[in-house]
Amino acid sequence: MQTVPSADGTSIAFEQHGEGPPLILLHGGSSPQYWKPIVPRFAEDYTVVIPHRRGVGESGDSEEYSLDRGVEDVRAVIDAVDGEPVLFGHSFGGLLAIETARTTSVEKLIVYEPAVLVGEYREQADLASQMQARIDDGDRRQAMKFYIREVMHGGDIDDLDGWLAEWPPWPDIVALTENIARINRAIEQYRLPDSLDIDAPVLMLTGTEGPPHLQDGIRAVDDALSNRQLVEFEGVGHGGPTEAPDRVTAEVRPFIDGEENPVPESGD
Structure with missing residues (x-):
């Protein structure tokens, strides 16, 4: 494990x-262990770098948090590694990757369902406050269940407890409840610009079973970019890189390696 000071120390x-x-792999609302299925698929040919988000894992923390602060953290890691990196972000990590790539030189950018809220959903979003209300009531587990139902399942799942029983991060992820509530505040405050000035090629990934609001978000990001590809995985949800690591790797590898015109599963 290595450490680097961010802009605020x-x-x-x-x-x-x-x-x-x-x-560089940027995790979302889970822990750095999220990337465990992906690492061995790339470690023979790349230096796979997994930052621990501020307040998670071995990283330090601060009283205040914002998206800008998260971007500063990613920049600090970029400055600490040798070479211009490929950034691959999932969910909130995808949003961090996008915002980092707007102001920092990267080789390529890959995002799986970045946490970008648009339209009416964004105007009405109150996930952070609803999580906080449950935290204030002393029920962190219910706060996390509420988050998982909304973000992983678009608010619609018949047997959440049964699903959680088979989901490896549960119940350890409950320890991240407060941290996840605050990144959701940052997500809800973010407004996607009409155009994203990113010089690097971009590969965007989504699944047909992902939450509708994140599918809307990635298509809005698609509209805001010029040099991009969009790939959709049939039957895959928001946890695509861990749900279907082989299928995701089969799309990511040709993109990183510079193979011309890889054939996507679907999309354009």
């Missing part, structure tokens, strides 16, 4: 696996 930890050009 907070210590940001990051793991490194393998050797080669840097591939």
